[in-house]
Amino acid sequence: MPNRPRLLFPLILLALALFLPGPMARAQQGDNPTEYTIQPGDTLLIIAQRFDVPMDLLAQVNDIEDPNLIQVGQTLIIPGADAVAQARQADLARTLPREARRALMQASMTSAAPLAFGLGLHDAGVAIPVFAMLAMRDPALPPPLLAMEAPEGIVQGETGVVWVTTAAPFPPQGRFQGRTLIFIGEGRDEAGFHYFALMPTGALDKPGEKTLSVRVGNVAWKQPVAILAGQYETQHIVLPPSKGGLLEPKKLKDEREILYAIWDRVTGPPRWNAPFKFPIGEGFARTSPYGTRRSYNGGPVSSFHAGSDWGAPEGTPILAPAPGVIALAEPLTVRGGAVVIDHGAGVYSNFWHMSRIDVKPGDVVQTGDQIGLVGTTGLSTGAHLHWEIRVNGVAVDPMQWTKTPMP
Numbered sequence: 001m002p003n004r005p006r007l008l009f010p011l012i013l014l015a016l017a018l019f020l021p022g023p024m025a026r027a028q029q030g031d032n033p034t035e036y037t038i039q040p041g042d043t044l045l046i047i048a049q050r051f052d053v054p055m056d057l058l059a060q061v062n063d064i065e066d067p068n069l070i071q072v073g074q075t076l077i078i079p080g081a082d083a084v085a086q087a088r089q090a091d092l093a094r095t096l097p098r099e100a101r102r103a104l105m106q107a108s109m110t111s112a113a114p115l116a117f118g119l120g121l122h123d124a125g126v127a128i129p130v131f132a133m134l135a136m137r138d139p140a141l142p143p144p145l146l147a148m149e150a151p152e153g154i155v156q157g158e159t160g161v162v163w164v165t166t167a168a169p170f171p172p173q174g175r176f177q178g179r180t181l182i183f184i185g186e187g188r189d190e191a192g193f194h195y196f197a198l199m200p201t202g203a204l205d206k207p208g209e210k211t212l213s214v215r216v217g218n219v220a221w222k223q224p225v226a227i228l229a230g231q232y233e234t235q236h237i238v239l240p241p242s243k244g245g246l247l248e249p250k251k252l253k254d255e256r257e258i259l260y261a262i263w264d265r266v267t268g269p270p271r272w273n274a275p276f277k278f279p280i281g282e283g284f285a286r287t288s289p290y291g292t293r294r295s296y297n298g299g300p301v302s303s304f305h306a307g308s309d310w311g312a313p314e315g316t317p318i319l320a321p322a323p324g325v326i327a328l329a330e331p332l333t334v335r336g337g338a339v340v341i342d343h344g345a346g347v348y349s350n351f352w353h354m355s356r357i358d359v360k361p362g363d364v365v366q367t368g369d370q371i372g373l374v375g376t377t378g379l380s381t382g383a384h385l386h387w388e389i390r391v392n393g394v395a396v397d398p399m400q401w402t403k404t405p406m407p
Contacts (some may be wrong), residue, residue, distance in 0.1 A: 011147055020226070033061075033083070038074045043067075045144070045170075045217030050076045055144075055168050057223050067170060101209055118121060144168055144216050146192045151199075153226035156207065157291045157397045160199035160225070161407040165192040166216050172197075174214040174306075178226065181214075182266050182346050182392060196407045198345065198395035201227055203291035203304045232291040232304070255334050262327050262340055264391040271344040272322040276401040277367050278320045280374070284310045292396040306395035307350065307388025314355050316374040316384040320365040321349055321387070321402070329357050329371075335386075336378025339371050346404075349398075351379050352386040 006039035035045060044067040048055035059067055061083070062076050070076075103293065144167040154160040164172045172195055174181035188194065199212070205230040214221050288309035320341060327348065328340040337354030356377025366369060375385045389398040 009041055020238075033080045033349075034078045035075045036074050036078050038070055038128055040072050042072070043217060044070055044072070045168075047078075049218075051080055053084055057084065066351065069140075070168065078257045084245040091308065094330070114306075119217045145214070145219055145221055147222070148221060149212060150212055150223055150225060153228045154199065154201050156201055156205050156230035156232075157203040157228075158201060158400050159391055159396045159406065160201070161374045162197050162212060162214065163407075164197075164214055164216070166195065167171075167192055167252075169193045172214050172216045174212065175253075176212045178225075179212050179392065184269050184345050186340045198347070198391050198407065200396045202394050202396075203230065205234060205244070206280050226268040230281070230291055232293060233289075235288060236306070249350075251333050255332055256330070259328075259340070259350075260393060263346075263390045265327075265342075266392075267325075267342055267345040268344050270407070271324050271342075272367075272406075274322075274388075275403060275405050276321040276349075276398070277319070278317055279319050279387055280310060280312055284316075284385070286400035287311045290388070290395075290399065303406055307352070307386045308398050309379045310385045310387075312374045312383065312385050314373070314375050316383075318351055318354065318371050318372050318374060318385060320367060321398075322370055324349065324364075326359045326361050326365065328369075329359050329361055329363075332378060334379045336380060337372065337375055338378075341365065341371070346392045350386075350388045350390060353380040353384065354386075355383075357391070379397070 014331045035049070038047070043190050043295065044058060045055055048058045050107045051058075055067065057065075057079055058076065061079050064070065070236065113374040139175050145164065146167055147165040148162065150162040151160040162174065162176075162181070164174075166172065169185075169188070170193075171183045171185065174183065174197055179200070183197045183201065186194040186196055205227050209224045209226050212223045214223075288305050290305060290308045292305040293303075318339075320340075322343050324341040324343040326339065327342040328338060332339060332352075333337045335352035337352070337357050339354065339357055339359060343347040343349060351371065353375055354372040355377060356373040358370055358372045359365065374383055374385050380386075387394050387398050389401055
């Protein structure tokens with residue numbers, strides 16, 4: 001979880017309370033609820049900001065379960081100032097960090113001017129104003145984006161993570177390198193609602209500065225993230241005549257469609273809580289690292305190795321690297337004996353060329369459970385373990401997942 005933004009100096013809060021026309025100035029114009037008819041282009045967040053009403057309160061008052069499902073012409077009840085004040089008092093009581101309370105109380109006791117402007121939460125006889133919420137967010141990020149943390153750079157083929165903290169329980173949206181990011185909720189604490197998204201990069205992604213875009217409601221934020229060049233070799237592979245036919249474009253296409261229909265699914269939050277374990281025993285040599293550029297039978301270098309290969313005798317047990325659910329377990333034409341494990345959050349482990357499959361779709365596996373045996377079926381020149389990880393359909397370096405906790 002990202003580091004909390006540092007508390008702003010309490011006297012800055014005092015200045016804001018004294019000189020800025022804060023949200024309470026508008027909320028106090030009337031205590032009675034009003035009505036509003038939804039117009040084209042409106043979102044619940046836009047309406048909440050327009051009337052300076054907490055979005056969760058607006059949803060609650062109007063019995064809206066999904067904030068994304070509102071209709072043009074629908075009439076909303078806009079809560080009055082009293083209801084807004086009570087909601088914000090309750091929210092401050094739940095979310096204001098202990099250190100912010102102490103700092104604000106000390107500032108109010110030592111300052112010549114009181115801090116009790118606007119709506120206050122009375123704690124130990126001291127009124128803590130709504131403006132204190134400003135102390136909990138990164139000043140570079142506009143509400144409702146309270147904080148965002150992303151890597152400065154990601155090596156080709158590795159997976160980055162972006163963390164976002166929001167003021168309301170609505171998942172952010174994001175894109176990176178033309179790919180949609182899938183944000184997963186990580187719960188709430190005093191700083192806000194926390195979400196993360198995995199940022200997969202492919203071994204062939206072009207190095208250079210890219211733009212990470214994150215949006216919460218109608219508020220967007222952009223940040224540069226560099227793609228760094230990886231060190232990848234080239235292999236020239238010669239297939240025996242009996243297996244050359246496996247390179248036919250239609251066979252490759254049909255199999256990809258089966259697999260992408262699985263890889264594109266996000267079935268829930270992560271099922272793992274630790275780095276992945278290596279899926280076979282120790283002492284085996286790596287024969288083809290992830291990202292290796294490949295040429296087959298003297299053809300052009302037009303692809304790369306999407307997984308990591310390890311030479312192991314046929315019949316060597318293959319173990320689940322992390323908890324998950326079996327999404328596929330069957331022989332495929334090109335990839336041979338195949339098992340796909342769904343680890344949640346759009347992350348899939350894939351094992352090809354197996355001589356035996358010991359699981360079936362729907363089975364729940366834990367780290368270390370045997371899923372099958374090493375083989376050389378399909379497009380393979382010898383017995384080996386092929387292990388690849390797909391994140392939102394992108395093949396990434398599986399070895400990073402054994403060394404670095406994700407997320």
